[in-house]
Each structure stands twice: as structure tokens, then as C-alpha cells.
Amino acid sequence: MEDNKLFNEFPPIPTEKWEEVINKDLKGADYEKKLVWRTIEGFKVKPYYRAEDLDNLEYLDSNPNQAPFTRGKHADNNVWDIRQDIKADTLEAANALALEALNRGANSIGLCACKVETVEQMRTLLKDIHPEACKINFTCSKDYLHTLKLFLQVVKEGGYNPQNVYGSCNYDIYGHALLHGDYRNGQEADYNQAVELVRFAKENLPNFRVLAINGRYIHNAGSNIVQELGFTLASANDLLARLTDRGLSVEEVASNLVFNFATGSTYFMEIAKIRAARLLWSKIMEQYQPKCDCCLKVFINATSSVWNKSIFDPYVNMLRTTTETMSAAIAGADSITTNPFDIAFKESDSFGYRIGRNQQLLLKEESYMDKIVDPAAGSYYIENLTDSIAQYAWQLFLSVEEQGGFAAAIANGFVQAEVEKTAQQRDMDIATRKTTILGTNQYPNLLEKMGDKITKDTHCCPRCACANTDTPIKPLRQYRGAEAFENLRLATERSGIRPKVFLLTYGNLAMRKARSGFATNFFGVAGYEIIDNPGFKSAEEGVQAALDAKADIVVLCSSDDEYAEITQQACQGLKGKVKSVVLAGFPKEMVDTYKGYGIDEFIHVKTNVLECLTKFQQIFGIGQE
Numbered sequence: 001m002e003d004n005k006l007f008n009e010f011p012p013i014p015t016e017k018w019e020e021v022i023n024k025d026l027k028g029a030d031y032e033k034k035l036v037w038r039t040i041e042g043f044k045v046k047p048y049y050r051a052e053d054l055d056n057l058e059y060l061d062s063n064p065n066q067a068p069f070t071r072g073k074h075a076d077n078n079v080w081d082i083r084q085d086i087k088a089d090t091l092e093a094a095n096a097l098a099l100e101a102l103n104r105g106a107n108s109i110g111l112c113a114c115k116v117e118t119v120e121q122m123r124t125l126l127k128d129i130h131p132e133a134c135k136i137n138f139t140c141s142k143d144y145l146h147t148l149k150l151f152l153q154v155v156k157e158g159g160y161n162p163q164n165v166y167g168s169c170n171y172d173i174y175g176h177a178l179l180h181g182d183y184r185n186g187q188e189a190d191y192n193q194a195v196e197l198v199r200f201a202k203e204n205l206p207n208f209r210v211l212a213i214n215g216r217y218i219h220n221a222g223s224n225i226v227q228e229l230g231f232t233l234a235s236a237n238d239l240l241a242r243l244t245d246r247g248l249s250v251e252e253v254a255s256n257l258v259f260n261f262a263t264g265s266t267y268f269m270e271i272a273k274i275r276a277a278r279l280l281w282s283k284i285m286e287q288y289q290p291k292c293d294c295c296l297k298v299f300i301n302a303t304s305s306v307w308n309k310s311i312f313d314p315y316v317n318m319l320r321t322t323t324e325t326m327s328a329a330i331a332g333a334d335s336i337t338t339n340p341f342d343i344a345f346k347e348s349d350s351f352g353y354r355i356g357r358n359q360q361l362l363l364k365e366e367s368y369m370d371k372i373v374d375p376a377a378g379s380y381y382i383e384n385l386t387d388s389i390a391q392y393a394w395q396l397f398l399s400v401e402e403q404g405g406f407a408a409a410i411a412n413g414f415v416q417a418e419v420e421k422t423a424q425q426r427d428m429d430i431a432t433r434k435t436t437i438l439g440t441n442q443y444p445n446l447l448e449k450m451g452d453k454i455t456k457d458t459h460c461c462p463r464c465a466c467a468n469t470d471t472p473i474k475p476l477r478q479y480r481g482a483e484a485f486e487n488l489r490l491a492t493e494r495s496g497i498r499p500k501v502f503l504l505t506y507g508n509l510a511m512r513k514a515r516s517g518f519a520t521n522f523f524g525v526a527g528y529e530i531i532d533n534p535g536f537k538s539a540e541e542g543v544q545a546a547l548d549a550k551a552d553i554v555v556l557c558s559s560d561d562e563y564a565e566i567t568q569q570a571c572q573g574l575k576g577k578v579k580s581v582v583l584a585g586f587p588k589e590m591v592d593t594y595k596g597y598g599i600d601e602f603i604h605v606k607t608n609v610l611e612c613l614t615k616f617q618q619i620f621g622i623g624q625e
Contacts, residue, residue, distance in 0.1 A: 181471025222423025230396030313439025
């Protein structure tokens with residue numbers, strides 16, 4: 001009662017009053033432009049949300065573990081599987097890494113079975129692994145049905161009960177087509193094998209989920225969140241329709257599905273995406289009128305993004321995977337795979353796997369995220385993001401359905417074109433540094449060299465067929481957003497040519513420091529040597545110092561007003577003696593004049609950094625691989 005009296009002293013303030021104060025503080029500035037965020041998905045995010053913004057969200061009337069399961073599938077906890085997907089050159093090495101993972105905290109492992117053709121090889125892969133004590137997921141195979149038969153034989157040989165064995169197969173018909181440009185054995189044959197897999201599992205391994213839908217392939221092609229979710233749902237719905245037409249029940253298909261999403265760096269959006277996935281799948285499944293509500297629950301495995309990982313400043317990847325793993329945990333993913341931080345440039349080893357595994361263990365054992373039901377509950381922001389993503393993903397889902405389903409949409413190139421359009425926009429945002437990839441296109445470690453640390457192909461994700469254009473289905477290009485800038489810097493590193501960039505600083509201390517810092521970042525991302533200076537008293541003094549330093553590029557760093565004092569003299573002293581004279585900033589009224597003096601380039605916040613640096617690479621004869 002005392003608390004109620006206290007709160008009575010603070011009457012509620014209506015939204016209109018808040019808006020009045022905000023508009024007053026804006027002093028005439030445009031509210032939409034200043035405070036409203038328009039996401040790359042196309043919807044608007046307000047600067048703040050209130051309880052009234054939840055009024056129309058019907059799913060909030062349900063509790064956790066109740067349809068439509070937006071709030072999760074557990075009523076008393078938030079448990080998830082700590083999964084590690086193992087990649088190794090040999091079966092023996094894969095087995096050793098898997099055992100280490102299981103002995104140190106993982107309870108689910110992903111294993112590649114591409115090299116497993118005999119029962120002896122399956123025994124080697126699974127040596128000392130207890131199939132009833134962990135979940136075993138086959139991430140790739142030349143023939144999943146054959147793999148399952150070998151697996152079942154080893155399970156029975158070990159005296160284990162197949163009824164108690166849990167796991168999954170990454171048998172993704174449409175995902176394979178999007179990666180490779182064609183179906184495995186033909187579209188109809190692939191559907192038929194899916195039916196065989198489901199029936200084999202039902203008879204022999206009833207707790208094995210043998211069908212996968214990989215939204216992560218769409219994510220790692222540069223899509224936005226709405227596209228990843230909308231196309232994933234469309235893919236699953238198409239598969240469900242095709243397999244039920246071939247005699248499987250709705251329950252048989254639904255209980256065998258695993259949704260594999262990637263989680264990226266947009267922390268709250270990724271939380272909302274997984275919650276929206278559960279909401280929309282529940283609504284889709286209701287239309288099939290399943291006999292069991294369990295079919296409304298989708299199994300979600302969340303894997304940290306590959307698209308946003310970098311070669312340079314690689315330990316930043318640890319920060320990225322931490323927030324990605326947190327997003328998945330808070331959202332209530334059933335299983336989480338945290339990729340090794342160095343996945344972009346080397347084959348993962350024990351250390352990389354350990355870091356990824358321990359990130360999840362910390363979230364469980366020290367942050368108790370597995371103890372709290374629906375950790376996102378009560379957040380006006382996340383609930384509204386969930387609703388927005390769900391609405392936009394649903395519209396995209398309907399667009400695919402209007403074309404005859406997902407198979408038709410990838411055959412006519414609709415899915416690929418939509419993803420590519422977004423990828424181009426994201427690439428442009430990176431090129432202009434509207435999007436920052438720390439250590440790569442902004443704030444580079446100037447002394448770092450990574451060329452000799454790269455031990456695998458960095459240009460494309462494995463299994464990608466994007467270089468092959470002679471395919472029935474256009475493949476989705478799997479790539480990383482950082483690649484273009486990395487190529488610039490690696491080309492510099494491997495060429496043995498390291499251009500010297502001399503910063504001719506002059507005048508106003510704040511402006512020259514700001515612009516010299518900007519220029520350092522600008523040329524540093526290409527691996528150039530930066531020579532900074534405390535400031536010169538005259539243009540002549542700066543010119544002489546630049547020539548003494550044998551500079552290749554000289555960047556004038558001062559205020560717009562003071563450029564008028566030094567630009568002409570600096571250009572006269574430098575032209576013909578250095579490769580290029582650059583001005584940091586864009587004094588609009590004087591641009592043509594300064595060009596007449598001899599300024600070759602203006603660098604500023606709106607510059608396409610990638611395009612500009614590519615020109616400089618050409619000047620120095622530095623070729624990109």
C-alpha cells in the first residue's frame with residue numbers, strides 16, 4: 001500500500017506531452033529524419049515505445065508454451081542445446097574435436113558425413129561418443145539415407161536404444177538447389193528421398209529430425225531479416241505441401257523439420273526474428289489442421305552469422321558472436337551453434353571451438369539465461385519489432401505463394417533477385433561506411449598483417465556454386481560483407497608496395513585532428529603507411545616535410561576556412577613530386593578552385609571509400625586477387 005501511495009505522486013504522462021517536449025528539443029528539425037529509423041527491411045522504428053503500443057498485439061494474450069508460441073516453448077525454463085558443428089580434414093580429427101566438445105560442455109554436435117561410406121568409417125567418426133548422451137546432427141552427406149542406415153547399425157552395435165537417440169540431418173532440398181544451382185538428384189527424386197528419410201526415421205530413429213530448412217543460406221547471401229524469415233517459411237510450407245501430397249501426414253513432416261537461422265549483429269532485431277518465426281509458423285500450421293498442437297512448435301537452431309565476420313582484427317569476431325549468441329538465447333532458440341571466431345580465414349581448431357562453446361556456457365552458468373522464461377517479455381521495443389518483422393515477412397511469404405510456392409520462386413529467380421538487391425544495398429553501405437565493420441572498413445589496426453595467417457579460401461563460403469552460371473537455378477552467392485575491403489588490404493600486403501600517406505596538418509587544432517583521424521582511417525583500411533604530424537606553421541613547411549618523408553600521397557588536413565590559406569601553395573610545391581594530393585573534407589564552394597590548383601581527390605563522409613581506394617590501388621599498380 002505504501003508503494004501505491006508513492007507512485008500516486010507521479011501521475012502518468014500521455015504520449016502527446018512527451019511528443020511536445022521532443023519537438024521542442026528538436027528546434028524545428030524534422031522528427032522523422034532525426035529520430036525515426038527506417039530499417040533495411042523497409043519498416044520504421046520509432047525512437048521510443050510505450051505500453052499503448054502493445055494494445056493490438058494479440059499474441060501477448062498467450063503464455064509461454066501456448067500457441068502461437070511467440071513467447072517460447074517452455075513454461076518453466078529457457079533451456080537450449082549447446083551445439084558445435086565440427087569441421088576437420090579426417091574422420092579421426094573430427095572425432096577428437098567432437099569428444100573434446102562433449103567433454104567440455106557441449107551436448108549437441110554437428111558432424112560431416114561426406115567421407116563416411118562404410119560402417120567402419122562411421123565407427124571411426126563416432127568412436128567413444130555415447131549417442132544417448134548427446135544429440136548427433138549430420139550436417140552434410142552424399143546420401144543421407146545411407147548415412148542414417150550406417151548410423152543406426154553403429155548405434156545397435158553399441159547396445160544403445162534407438163528410441164533414446166536424438167539428432168538431425170541437414171537434408172534441405174531447396175537449400176541445396178540455392179547453393180549449387182540444381183537439385184541433388186532431380187526435384188522429384190529429392191522429394192521421394194525426403195519421404196524415405198521420414199519413414200526410415202519414424203521406424204528406426206523416431207527422435208531424429210531428418211528435414212532441414214536453412215534460412216542461414218539466405219542470410220549469408222546478404223539478405224535482410226525479413227527476407228531470411230519470409231523465404232524460410234515459404235520454403236518450409238512448400239516442402240510440407242509437396243511431401244503431404246506424396247503420402248506423408250502433416251504431423252510426420254512437421255515433427256521432422258529443423259529451421260536453421262543465422263543470427264547477425266542487429267541484436268534486438270535478431271531476437272524479434274526468432275520470436276516472429278515461431279508466431280508465423282504456428283499460424284501456417286493451423287491451416288493444415290494437425291491432430292497435435294506439437295506440430296505448431298518449430299525446432300530452431302540458431303547459428304552465428306558468417307556474413308559479418310572479418311579477417312582483420314579477428315578478435316572483434318568474438319564480440320560479434322557473443323551478441324549473436326545472446327540474441328538467440330533470449331529469443332528462445334532450441335539449439336545454438338556459436339561458430340569459431342576465426343572461421344573467416346582458417347580451419348577451426350581446438351581454441352576456436354573452445355571460445356565458441358564457452359560463450360554459451362557463460363550465458364548459462366553465469367548469466368542464468370537458461371533459467372528465465374521468455375527473457376524478452378515486457379520489452380515494448382522487442383514486442384513491436386516482433387510484430388513488424390512478422391507482418392513484413394508474412395507479406396513476402398504471400399508473394400512467394402502467389403508465384404506457385406518456393407520451388408517456383410527459385411526457378412524463376414525471384415528469391416535470388418530480391419536477396420541480391422538487398423546485398424547490393426548492404427555492400428554500398430559498407431563501401432560508404434554507413435555500415436561499420438570494425439577493424440576492416442573503419443578503425444583499422446595499422447600494424448596488423450593477416451596474409452600469412454590465412455589458411456583457407458576466404459572469398460566464399462564452402463559448397464557455394466556462385467561461380468558456376470551454367471545451372472538450371474541461379475545459385476545464391478555466399479559471401480562476407482568484409483571481403484571487398486579485405487581484398488584491398490591483402491593486395492597491398494602481398495604486393496610488397498606500401499604507399500606512404502603524409503598528413504599535412506595545419507591551423508585549427510580540433511579540425512586538423514579530426515580530419516587527420518579521418519584520413520588515417522580512410523587510407524589505413526587499405527594497409528597504407530600513415531605519417532601523422534602535430535601541425536605545421538605554413539604550407540611550405542608541410543610540403544618540405546612531406547618531400548623529406550618521400551610521401552606518395554599528401555592529405556591536407558585543416559578547416560574549410562584555412563584551406564584557402566594553404567591549398568594553392570601546397571599544390572604548387574607537391575604536384576609532380578608525389579603521386580597524389582588529397583584534401584580531407586568537401587568545401588563545396590571551393591571544390592572547382594581547388595581542383596584547378598591541383599587537388600586530385602576530396603575525401604569526406606559521403607565518399608565511396610571502396611571505389612576511391614580502388615583508384616589509388618590502380619595508381620600504384622597494386623592488383624587485387
